[in-house]
Amino acid sequence: MSMGEQLLQLGQQAREAANQLRILSADTRSEGIRAMARKVRDSVAEIVTANEEDMGAATQNLDRLMLNEARVFAIADALDEVAALPDPVGAEMSRWQRPNGLDIARVRTPIGVIGMIYESRPNVTADAAAICIRSGNAVILRSGSDALNSSLAIHRALQAGLAEAGLPIHAVQLVDTPDRAAVSALLGGLNGSVDLVIPRGGKGLVQRVQDDAKVPVLSHLEGVCHTYVHKAADPEKAVSIVRNAKMRRVGICGATECLLIDVDIAPSLLPGIAAALEGCELRGDDRARAIVGMNSATEEDWGKEYLAPILAIRVVDGLEQAIDHIATYGTAHTEAIITEDAATAETFLNEVDSAIVIWNASTQFADGGEFGFGAEIGIATGKMHARGPVGPEQLTSFHYLVRGDGQVRP
Amino acid sequence: MSMGEQLLQLGQQAREAANQLRILSADTRSEGIRAMARKVRDSVAEIVTANEEDMGAATQNLDRLMLNEARVFAIADALDEVAALPDPVGAEMSRWQRPNGLDIARVRTPIGVIGMIYESRPNVTADAAAICIRSGNAVILRSGSDALNSSLAIHRALQAGLAEAGLPIHAVQLVDTPDRAAVSALLGGLNGSVDLVIPRGGKGLVQRVQDDAKVPVLSHLEGVCHTYVHKAADPEKAVSIVRNAKMRRVGICGATECLLIDVDIAPSLLPGIAAALEGCELRGDDRARAIVGMNSATEEDWGKEYLAPILAIRVVDGLEQAIDHIATYGTAHTEAIITEDAATAETFLNEVDSAIVIWNASTQFADGGEFGFGAEIGIATGKMHARGPVGPEQLTSFHYLVRGDGQVRP
Numbered sequence: 102m103s104m105g106e107q108l109l110q111l112g113q114q115a116r117e118a119a120n121q122l123r124i125l126s127a128d129t130r131s132e133g134i135r136a137m138a139r140k141v142r143d144s145v146a147e148i149v150t151a152n153e154e155d156m157g158a159a160t161q162n163l164d165r166l167m168l169n170e171a172r173v174f175a176i177a178d179a180l181d182e183v184a185a186l187p188d189p190v191g192a193e194m195s196r197w198q199r200p201n202g203l204d205i206a207r208v209r210t211p212i213g214v215i216g217m218i219y220e221s222r223p224n225v226t227a228d229a230a231a232i233c234i235r236s237g238n239a240v241i242l243r244s245g246s247d248a249l250n251s252s253l254a255i256h257r258a259l260q261a262g263l264a265e266a267g268l269p270i271h272a273v274q275l276v277d278t279p280d281r282a283a284v285s286a287l288l289g290g291l292n293g294s295v296d297l298v299i300p301r302g303g304k305g306l307v308q309r310v311q312d313d314a315k316v317p318v319l320s321h322l323e324g325v326c327h328t329y330v331h332k333a334a335d336p337e338k339a340v341s342i343v344r345n346a347k348m349r350r351v352g353i354c355g356a357t358e359c360l361l362i363d364v365d366i367a368p369s370l371l372p373g374i375a376a377a378l379e380g381c382e383l384r385g386d387d388r389a390r391a392i393v394g395m396n397s398a399t400e401e402d403w404g405k406e407y408l409a410p411i412l413a414i415r416v417v418d419g420l421e422q423a424i425d426h427i428a429t430y431g432t433a434h435t436e437a438i439i440t441e442d443a444a445t446a447e448t449f450l451n452e453v454d455s456a457i458v459i460w461n462a463s464t465q466f467a468d469g470g471e472f473g474f475g476a477e478i479g480i481a482t483g484k485m486h487a488r489g490p491v492g493p494e495q496l497t498s499f500h501y502l503v504r505g506d507g508q509v510r511p
Numbered sequence: 512m513s514m515g516e517q518l519l520q521l522g523q524q525a526r527e528a529a530n531q532l533r534i535l536s537a538d539t540r541s542e543g544i545r546a547m548a549r550k551v552r553d554s555v556a557e558i559v560t561a562n563e564e565d566m567g568a569a570t571q572n573l574d575r576l577m578l579n580e581a582r583v584f585a586i587a588d589a590l591d592e593v594a595a596l597p598d599p600v601g602a603e604m605s606r607w608q609r610p611n612g613l614d615i616a617r618v619r620t621p622i623g624v625i626g627m628i629y630e631s632r633p634n635v636t637a638d639a640a641a642i643c644i645r646s647g648n649a650v651i652l653r654s655g656s657d658a659l660n661s662s663l664a665i666h667r668a669l670q671a672g673l674a675e676a677g678l679p680i681h682a683v684q685l686v687d688t689p690d691r692a693a694v695s696a697l698l699g700g701l702n703g704s705v706d707l708v709i710p711r712g713g714k715g716l717v718q719r720v721q722d723d724a725k726v727p728v729l730s731h732l733e734g735v736c737h738t739y740v741h742k743a744a745d746p747e748k749a750v751s752i753v754r755n756a757k758m759r760r761v762g763i764c765g766a767t768e769c770l771l772i773d774v775d776i777a778p779s780l781l782p783g784i785a786a787a788l789e790g791c792e793l794r795g796d797d798r799a800r801a802i803v804g805m806n807s808a809t810e811e812d813w814g815k816e817y818l819a820p821i822l823a824i825r826v827v828d829g830l831e832q833a834i835d836h837i838a839t840y841g842t843a844h845t846e847a848i849i850t851e852d853a854a855t856a857e858t859f860l861n862e863v864d865s866a867i868v869i870w871n872a873s874t875q876f877a878d879g880g881e882f883g884f885g886a887e888i889g890i891a892t893g894k895m896h897a898r899g900p901v902g903p904e905q906l907t908s909f910h911y912l913v914r915g916d917g918q919v920r921p
Contacts, residue, residue: 120838124862191861199883203872210864212894296894317727317895338917345919428530450912451601452534454620462613462915471920472911473609484622484706484908485727486896498894501882502860505872507748509755510881 104278108286111241112294114271115214119239121269123211127188129268134231137262137273138180141227144258145173151254152223159247165221166248176227176255179476183231186475189494190237204504209497211237213296216287217478218243218310220302223251229299230259230273232478236496239272241295243287245302246279253277284309290316299491301479319491322482323406324354324434326464329423329449331440332363336370338461339439344377345463346437352408354480355435355467359403359413361423367416368392381410388416404430420445424452431455434482435467456482456489514688518696521651522704524681525624529649531679533621537598539678544641547672547683548590551637554668555583561664562633569657575631576658586637586665589886593641596885599904600647614914619907621647623706626697627888628653628720630712633661639709640669640683642888646906649682651705653697655712656689663687694719700726709901711889729901732892733816734764734844736874739833739859741850742773746780748871749849754787755873756847762818764890765845765877769813769823771833777826778802791820798826814840830855834862841865844892845877866892866899 102110122130141148152168159166168176189209196206215238217229226242233240244252256275263270276283288298288310299319300310307320328346330339346357362371367389375383375393383395384402395414402413403426417423427436437459438449446460457467467489469477474492481487487495512520532540551558562578569576578586599619606616625648627639636652643650654662666685673680686693698708698720709729710720717730738756740749756767772781777799785793785803793805794812805824812823813836827833837846847869848859856870867877877899879887884902891897897905 120864123864197883199881203876203881205882210894312725315722317893335917341919342917349920446914450914454530454533455910457911457913459913460915462913462918463920465920466613466913466915466918468920471609471613472615473607483727484620488908489911498898500865501867501899503867503869503872503876504856504860505870505876507745507752508872508876509751510759510873510875510878 104280104283105286108276108283109292109294111274111276112214112291115239115241115274116294118269118271119211119213122234122239122272123190123237125268127190129266130188130234130237131184133263133266133268134180134184134234136266137227137231137259138177138184140258140262140265141177141180141255142174144254145170148173148251148254148258151250154250155248162221162247166223166251168223168251172224176224179224180227180231183235183476186235186493188235189497194499201508202506203508206502207499208502209494209499212496212498213238214294215240215496216243216295216298217241218284218287218298218300218302218306220245220306221248223248223255225301226252226255226275227259228476229478232476232493232496234268234272236493238496240274241287242273242275243284244275249279285313288314288316299478317486319479319481319487320483321354321479323432324356324467324480324482325359325404325406325430325432326355326357326435326467327359327361327427327431328357328437328439328464329361329427330363330366330370331420331438331442331445332365333442333445334366334370334439335441336373339370340373340377342437342439342461342463343374346465347378347412348381348410349463349465351410353465355465356408357412357437357464358405358407359415359430361415361417361426364388364416364418378412381412383412383414385414386416389414404432420448424449427453427455432482434480435459435464437462437464456480514690514693515696518686518693519702519704521684521686522624522701525649525651525684526704528679528681529621529623532644532649532682533600533647535678537600539676540598540644540647541594543673543676543678544590544594544644546676547637547641547669548587548594550668550672550675551587551590551665552584554664555580558583558661558664558668561660564660565658572631572657576633576661578633578661582634586634589634590637590641593645593886596645596903598645599907604909611918612916613918616912617909618912619904619909622906622908623648624704625650625906626653626705626708627651628694628697628708628710628712628716630655630716631658633658633665635711636662636665636685637669638886639888642886642903642906644678644682646903648906650684651697652683652685653694654685659689695723698724698726709888727896729889729891729897730893731764731889733842734766734877734890734892735769735814735816735840735842736765736767736845736877737769737771737837737841738767738847738849738874739771739837740773740776740780741830741848741852741855742775743852743855744776744780744849745851746783749780750783750787752847752849752871752873753784756875757788757791757822758820759873759875761820763875765875766818767822767847767874768815768817769825769840771825771827771836774798774826774828788822791822793822793824795824796826799824814842830858834859837863837865842892844890845869845874847872847874866890
């Protein structure tokens with residue numbers, strides 16, 4: 102069989118598995134995920150050995166790639182957590198009666214077959230599989246080639262778990278070749294067998310998937326998050342929130358990249374904020390630099406995703422200018438306002454068109470776990486289907502169940 | 512300016528209008544739609560005259576294309592109906608508290624800029640504009656070239672209404688050239704200015720849009736709807752529902768194209784159903800033909816969208832075979848079961864993976880108006896974002912508003 106034929110077969114098998122998975126009970130899906138966790142624990146030696154092969158060949162991203170016993174057990178624990186999450190399939194989202202007596206319910210269903218294309222981190226193999234099974238979807242995984250041996254070993258354990266629990270093993274399949282043509286085939290939809298593609302990785306990967314996909318894509322582009330300190334901000338909250346939003350972890354998408362601060366409060370507050378941002382390079386506009394000594398921000402610093410201990414700072418005249426700055430330079434991911442003035446906060450919440458808009462808290466809360474979703478497969482930056490953290494519920498579609506008693510349409 | 516530059520300008524203007532539209536009040540949007548209705552009534556003479564030009568040049572679809580005074584007033588009435596619909600923007604879909612005190616609300620927002628590509632029927636110009644304004648979206652309309660003069664006249668009235676009500680006139684724009692390259696430009700997203708494309712027309716148009724679009728598409732493909740008469744069907748309901756499902760209107764997507772009937776009940780029930788389907792050509796399998804004289808169905812009749820007074824009929828062994836037939840030949844649009852056995856009905860509702868699954872009623876209820884949505888821009892046959900009738904609510908996205916009191920992430 103050629104690679105193309107093999108991939109089409111993968112697609113058909115995934116579709117068949119999805120059709121079975123959809124009508125299994127929630128408990129059966131939970132048991133499948135728990136069995137996957139057990140088999141991952143049982144396979145810890147094989148997985149670590151396979152990872153050593155990958156590590157031996159790798160030249161970069163070594164920490165993201167590396168698996169030891171503790172990390173393998175953490176992968177299994179994460180599976181058990183997903184097994185314990187509420188199952189979204191079959192949930193009634195709404196239900197109403199029509200004047201003619203028809204009873205219409207909108208009910209969650211799985212999407213079907215999801216193609217997951219990711220880079221480096223081998224734990225994504227297990228995380229994505231678990232979230233897809235939780236939401237009743239079959240998944241075709243395409244691991245980064247540098248983690249392929251690790252992913253294959255994890256995948257063998259996952260399929261052993263599915264088999265043990267009596268679930269279709271083709272509910273979780275892995276493309277076993279590093280050939281990049283396999284990605285193109287997946288993006289083409291495998292002859293109608295793929296309903297959705299989710300890329301998870303760098304900007305280059307996501308852009309390629311968006312450009313080439315012939316099927317719907319849920320993708321995660323840049324997070325250029327802003328924190329706006331309004332003149333009515335509580336100074337203590339402002340300092341601790343800005344420090345956390347920038348410095349808790351600088352490499353995640355919810356990290357604040359740009360601080361906007363009102364001209365009225367900047368002279369009194371900016372020095373304290375700057376002092377709290379130890380170890381962070383500050384790049385300010387002229388008005389900021391007149392208050393605290395720092396590097397000069399250029400046009401390129403506005404809208405820049407540093408993913409590093411660097412913060413752009415702009416002094417603004419007020420709310421309107423802050424909202425304009427965010428609309429011009431932001432990526433509609435996550436923005437926060439710090440203020441004690443409720444009316445101003447509500448205006449900000451209403452007018453800023455980002456996936457997540459926050460009042461008086463850190464932008465680093467942009468996370469499925471922090472939202473209570475239990476797990477996430479990524480954060481969607483598009484506006485269609487899902488926005489923000491993508492957990493099991495966001496990986497469902499819905500349909501309408503109409504119950505009648507003989508009604509015909511006039 | 513070249514056509515390409517003009518279209519990019521249209522895109523920019525639409526984006527600016529969308530940003531304004533999003534934060535206007537629901538009442539202001541309602542008033543805009545009512546003003547559009549008034550201006551359509553005021554412009555009835557110009558619209559009919561423009562339509563006469565189109566009719567003079569047209570060679571087909573004359574009834575779909577034709578506008579007279581009554582039809583123009585009906586267009587205006589439809590606008591007033593949309594003006595009276597609830598406004599979905601800003602509605603809280605859900606709201607919850609996290610253990611750390613964060614208050615998270617999921618709130619509806621407009622999608623942004625919608626590209627609407629349609630054929631022939633000039634009333635779509637007004638209908639689509641109204642639904643988009645109702646949902647806070649700007650729209651770029653691309654009319655079929657045979658209706659272009661009519662659409663231009665309607666569009667002038669719509670913009671006059673927007674201007675009178677103080678809404679941005681670029682909230683509703685129409686591509687004023689029949690050049691097909693304009694469609695390609697729209698499908699390319701006009702440099703990021705188009706968030707969603709909705710095609711409405713024949714299979715050729717929809718397929719082209721799906722193949723070429725670089726932006727998300729909500730599309731309406733075939734409706735090959737099935738009605739399954741289970742052995743526990745009430746005979747009277749079965750006869751009246753099948754007749755309505757097939758013959759009420761044969762050219763709409765919710766018309767039943769294939770009847771499945773249980774072998775146990777076919778001898779007693781099929782003659783009555785056949786008699787009720789006066790004027791309809793029946794094409795049956797061997798078991799059906801042994802009961803009632805009719806033409807022979809071939810493999811091509813299964814899964815065929817006739818949009819005509821033709822019905823394929825297959826006698827099945829029972830529920831399982833009916834569900835298998837639908838999974839194999841259906842298009843996941845709308846299917847119905849006729850039975851008095853609640854357990855069988857629930858199995859059918861649970862296992863059939865169509866946008867709309869109906870128990871004891873006609874498949875012709877597959878319609879936004881019948882669902883209580885007030886208006887629809889089409890019926891989505893994909894699984895992403897929206898499924899089934901697409902009304903104002905389905906033309907929204909959502910985002911999360913997070914209200915805190917100084918929380919930082921540990």
